[in-house]
Amino acid sequence: MKSRGEFGFIDYIKKHFPAPEGTIGIGDDCAVLPAGGGELLFSTDLLMEGVHFLRNESSPEDVGWKAAAVNLSDIASMGGIPVATFLSIALPKDAQGEWAERFIEGYTQISRQYDVPLLGGDTTSSLRDIAINVGVLGRSPSGKRLMRSGAKVGETIYVTGPLGDSAGGLQAILEDIDRTEEVNVLIERHKRPVPRVSTGRILMESGKVGAMMDISDGIASDLRHIMKASGAGAVISLDRIPCSPELISVCAGQGWDRYELATSGGEDFELLFTGPADLENELDIKIYPVGKIVEGDELIWTVDSRTVDYDYVGYNHF
């Protein structure tokens, strides 16, 4: 027999996400929106309980925030504007009540902050683990979106903010260290990553950027995608990678390797991009040069301009 569970939950979501003028949102077989002009961007991410989050470590609100954040970051990494998200969620019995509603609260918070409607999705049950898939649709002017393949030899490599905080926060959780104020800053960055949507758009509109992507698996892994797609090598100055004062302090106290966290920890969701050496002076936003695109296919690490033997490769999902 029918329980009211599924349709009750859908109604709950609908109340949080009325469809904007000119669109049809939750409630029919498909969402409907005008095609508009330019190009469409689409990305999707699947988060699994036990792999991407632990129910006893992350609040449902944080999981809801992060599920949307990682997708908005994919639109940001092309320099696009997010238009709508689509949420699929599979819930085991013990997550169908309070957990699910609190998840929607967090999802709603970030959606309102970035002014992106949820236009559709799917709700279903799961035997054991929570599964969450978010799809995001974005737009950009035709031919303007920034790809991984656009890096050119001689360009400077930049990041948009400090790296390693999220990985430091995760390590703090896993090692269960004292929650000092600094540690809590790192944990917050891990749980509530900030997609660089407006920064990405400014970089796209500058017309100066070669290649761009977001740092989800660590610069050591992600930069290799740009190198491969662009057919080039890269030199990264480990000592120019920006790190937050909190990360530096916590690493010193715990004896953690800050370089490892900053290069291969992942989930920073800062943007990684290439452009002219003087780009810093042309833009109103803070960007950090960390290296150069060079000929070849190798990723070379330096400290004080000297090559170092370094083999961090970033996070792999399998």
Added chain:
Amino acid sequence: MKSRGEFGFIDYIKKHFPAPEGTIGIGDDCAVLPAGGGELLFSTDLLMEGVHFLRNESSPEDVGWKAAAVNLSDIASMGGIPVATFLSIALPKDAQGEWAERFIEGYTQISRQYDVPLLGGDTTSSLRDIAINVGVLGRSPSGKRLMRSGAKVGETIYVTGPLGDSAGGLQAILEDIDRTEEVNVLIERHKRPVPRVSTGRILMESGKVGAMMDISDGIASDLRHIMKASGAGAVISLDRIPCSPELISVCAGQGWDRYELATSGGEDFELLFTGPADLENELDIKIYPVGKIVEGDELIWTVDSRTVDYDYVGYNHF
């Protein structure tokens, strides 16, 4: 350390799905495609192992087929044209090799049959259960897509094919009955549902259809969505619901209630729609009148034009 598993699997998928001219598919942060004109349609479905399929009952190829089929059916149910799909898949260790590749084979079969490219997605690991999310993007001319809310009092209710086969096939699997030729027809309909994409488009282009949706949870449940969205009631003649000769025969042999399977079994993926009484004569496709839209908000069942007391409500996911 990095295994080659994840990126190797992505390369495997890429070989099956080269990006069509004018689009950017698998390999960057987002898929890119021209916005085009008209309206965009989007739908997404999440399939969980143990809930939507069992690994020892369904071949990976069948799961791959069905994951795409249920989404193409959502586009069909608006009268739209599918443009691209996006596949997210979470795989436990023991499904990361052969199972995953055979899944992609089935997904490729239906994608080629309907000429719909896979333009992106996500691959990740899972602790225990396989999770599969498919998103589908479609198009329709502005304002022409068929909604659930368009039914008008006096319209005839139609379906596009026999109902109950899929539910009969599922029951045959669950009760492990002898696999006669007829039983195998039902099981095949359960495992390889056929989305009615071209039929949906013909119905959209006729300009005569009021409301339309696909039958995924059983007409007893799905028709209520049309009734609610359209603010109307309905009368369904149980004895006019088309059933296949195979279903009739197997039900007779097993003592199963054919009406229950045909009205509340779900997963038929035939289209359910409303239109003028003479629509049958105007179209080149076979359609089956099964009832009428009436005033009120009740769903009334009849046999031989007499009201019967009947309480089937369709499948619920929670």
